[in-house]
Amino acid sequence: MKIQRLYIPIIVALAMAVGLVLGSILNFPAQGGGIGIASGSNKSKLNKLMDFIDNEYVDDVNTDSIVDLTVNSILEKLDPHSVYINKEEMEQVSQSMRGDFVGIGVNFYMYKDSVAVIKPVPGGPSDKAGIKAGDRILYADNYKLFGRKLPNDTLFSKLKGEEGSKLTLTVFRKSTKKQFKVNLTRDVVPIKSVDAAVMANPGVGYIKVNRFAETTADEFHTALADLKKQGATSIIVDLRDNGGGYLEKAVEIADEFLTKGQLIVKTKNKKGRIDETKATGDGIFETGKLFVLINENSASASEILAGAIQDNDRGTIVGRRSFGKGLVQREMPLGDGSAVRLTVARYYTPSGRSIQRSYANGGEDYYNDFQKRYESGELYAADSIKVADTLKFKTIKGRTVYGGGGIVPDLFVALEGKHGDEALSQVMQSGIVSYFIFEQLDKDRTGFTGMNATQITDKVSTGDKYFNAFNKYLLSNGLVFQLDKYNARVKHYLAAEFCRQLLSEKAYYEMILKEDNMVKAVLAEKK
Incomplete structure (x- = not known):
């Protein structure tokens, strides 16, 4: 598979923005009824204009698209987090925040024009039907899926469906070189918002939260209870790159x-x-040591949680200054399947501070804040963080904290790698590594049969077979890195991804955390 050619600055910018577009605008579940675009004479003026275009304009025009542009233009004048979601996007957004969808339960991607199963969702319909990692799905009922370069929305439409509906898949299994049919029943498949709950060290539990959806608090409670049973007396809550979600779940x-x-x-x-x-x-x-990990992409509901812990002196905030979003949105349906998420309030941490950054210079400048932080050196040195001295507040125990631009951590941890190396860190935790590992396994999946995490790590780390292959893979996709000086680090990430695809998410995180700078800082702080 050829991945679209990327350039390093674009990779960093996109990776650092993950979650913010959706997460930063979702604080409250949908409430109330529809909302009009305007009122009185202005509303009448807009309606008349649309009628004139519909009835009199010389060419055929899609007036729906004009209305979309009008709504977006109005919202852009308000704030960066008041946004319009068209009806095509609403289902995907709603599904993500609901925490589930109805489908067959597989992680897949298009590899050489066929639907390749990276891994079935444990306990999902495909898993129960016997589909395995590496299988190719050739047909959904009688609809051909391979050799057609189908767009994702078409693929999803063929694999998703009503709960309880039947689907016959035609599958090719490379390991046996056999083609067969599988009958399954579509079912609700959870979209986890708690990525991992593992022991980072004896007595230290770790929970990674990727967003705040409807199911997040329940998932978190279950994870926390389980870690306590395993002997956790300290907890690390990882909110890095968590763009937010429902306020009530935070x-x-x-x-x-x-x-x-x-x-x-x-x-x-x-x-x-x-x-x-x-x-x-x-x-x-309510007792026991607590650490909350944040970075420049921790926003909205993540900042509510971090602010509550910091202002009540309940735990230690670790990492880098958070995004700085202190506005609350409510979803208001527009009657045609689309909706507007409109800012309806500001939120304040327990000490009384607003952590909302200024958006006076417009949305583009607002969302380019990462570049300014990078250039100022803030991501690499705590003394480069600029705070508003006039916005001082006090925690319960009298410590000084600041408002006006995100949560400043109690314990600063620089961006991973040396200044200028951040692109490599982002790439090593991106989808390109997942695709590379899948393709390596596709060549020799039986070579890893029965291996545990230690054995997998030894196999990947011994010699440079996989390191060299990955370097070549990056080059073939337009990514140029000087990897030699990062040999051990790259192998560690590759081994972790092998463990994820062959074993579990738990195995992946247990490996990644060993080399995680923020987790290392927490463990050093505890000693």
Whole structure:
């Protein structure tokens, strides 16, 4: 498979923005009814203009697209987080925040014009039907999927469907060189928002949260309880690259750690109404050491959780200054399947600070903040972080914290690698590594049969077979790196991805955490 040619600055910018476009605009579930675009004479003016274009304009025009442009233009004048979601995008957005979808339950990608199964979702319909990693799905019922360069939306439409609906797949298994049919029933497949819950060290539990969706608080509670049973007396909550989601889910997770009556967050709307949310005292980890990991992409609900922990002096915030988003949105349907997510309030941390960055120079400048942080050296040195001295606030124990631009960590950890090496770190945790490992396994999956994580690591790390192959793979996809000086680091990431595809997400994270600079900083802090 050829991956579209990329360039290093683009990779960094895209990777650093993961989650922010969706996550930063989702704080409240949908409420209320539709909302009009305008009122009175202005509304009438817009309606008349659309009628004139429909009935009198010389050419045929898709007025729906004009309305979309109009709505977007209006929202752009408000703030960077008030956005319009057209009806085509709404299902995908809703599905992500719901935390599940109905389908066959496989991770796949188009490899040499065929649908290649990277891994079936454990316990999903495909897994139950016996589909394995490496299988090719040739037909969905009688619809041909291979050799056609089908777009993803067409593929998804053939594999998804109503819950309980039947589907016959024609599958080719490379390991046996046999073609066969599989009958399965589409079912609800969870989209996990808690990526991992593992022991990072004896007594230290680690939970990675990728967004705050409807199921997140329940997933988190289950993970936290399980880690406690395994002997965790300290917890690391990883919110790096978590662009946010539902405010109420961040509140529920904060409640796991705070004692009854402690303030978690307060919001203030246009009419000046202030709502305060306090801990209930029902949390299952109200004592014990707590560390929260954040970076420049931790936004919105992530900042609510981090701010509540910091202002109540409940734990240590570790990493780099967070994104700086302190606005609350509500989803308002427009009646045709589309919706607008409109900013309806500001939120404040328990000490009273707003962490919203200025957006006075427009959305483009606002979302290019990473470049400014990079150029200023903030991502590599704590003393380069610029805070507003006039926006000082006090935590419960009297420590000084600052508002006006994100959560500043208590313990700073620089961006991984030396200044200028950040692109490699992003690439090593991107999809290109996943595709490379799949293709290596596709050549010799039986060579890894029965191996555990240690054996897989030894196989990948001994010699330069996979290192050299990966370097060649990057070059073939237009990515040029001087990998030799990162030999051990690259092999470590490759071995971890082998473990993910052959074993589990748990095995992957157990490996990755061994070389994670923020986790290392936490473990050093505990000693």
